[in-house]
Every structure is written in C-alpha cells, then in structure tokens.
Amino acid sequence: WLVFVDDAGVGTALVEQLRSQGELVVAVKSGDAFSQTANNSYAIDPRKAADYDALIGALITSGRRPRRIAHLWSLGARPPASSKAAAFADAQDRGFYSVLRLAQALGRQFGTEPLDIAIVGDGLHAVERGDVVSPEKSPVLGLALVVAQEYPHISCGSIDVAVRAGDRRAAAEG
Secondary structure: OEEEOOOOOHHHHHHHHHHHOOOOOEEEEEOOOOEEEEOOEEEEOOOOHHHHHHHHHHHHHOOOOOOEEEEEEEOOOOOOOOOHHHHHHHHHHHOHHHHHHHHHHHHHHOOOOOEEEEEEEOOOOOOOOOOOOOOOOOHHHHHHHHHHHHOOOEEEEEEEOOOOOOOHHHHHHO
16 A cells, blocks of 8 residues: 555554554655655655656665555545645645646656555535535546546545544444
8 A cells, every 4th residue: 555644644544554453564754755664664755757767766665565555635625725826836735736746747657557546535525405615626527538448457546535534433434
C-alpha cells in the first residue's frame, strides 16, 4: 500500500489499521521537498513533479512497488488561506495536480503492472440532501475517469467520506 496521508487524521488511522493486518504500507506526507522520513515514510512537495518521480523511483528500487494507492490529500479542511484564490490553488495542488503528477510518475516508471488508485476526499459528491460539495475539490473527480483511459493498467476511482471531529478512526475503518 502507498497512502498519501491527510491532515485530518484519517490516513494515519488507515495506515495503522492496514499495518495491524500485516500489510506493508508506505505513508507519504506533504512537505517542502522529497525526503525519506522513516523506513516506510516519505515526504514530498505536492507541487513538484520531480518529488513524485523520486518517490516512485525509491519504492521501485527498494522493492516496495505498491499495488494499491490511497490518495487522501483531498480530505479535510486546510488552514485558512489568505484568499479564496489561494485556497483554490492549494486544493488543486493537493488534489488534482497531485493525482495527475502521481499518475504521470507511475506511467513513466511503473510499467504496465496492474495498480489501483483510490482518491479519497470529502465534499466531492452530494450524496444526501443537504450535503455540501466543495467546488475547489471537484476537479480531481475528472482524473478518476481520465487516468484509466491514459493508463489502462491503472484502475482509479473516488471515495467520498464524511469526517466529523472524533470520527476519524471510524471513517478509516469503514
């Protein structure tokens, strides 16, 4: 597993759950530059395509080719930005462009081995009456369709979860 860990805590709970089941999990957090922070943990700058290439290269070199990827960077609210435009740009960097850069890095380095990507976010769909959709996150949904067309060996879909305070572990286990 390769899990892009969110700021809301769901990704951390998911990593713990998968590891408790004996799964090999590599966690990726948002940072300022590519670095290996622990044996199975990395940080990358979501805005730098080279960081995604470095991450995938490091995983391949170390024999930890993921078969499943959970991308949770479209989950939870980020700290308030200086403007709506800045908030939108941040959502694109962590959502749309992050998934795009990841898919491109996989396409360049991974070959045609089957792979599943789950884009996990909140506010992606209006599931029930009264649900609030986050328009700044919605562009990532298009990639769930396009990635599989561009890279037929990659299955890609989206999962919309509701995260409330104190509900993080339940969301990861559900």
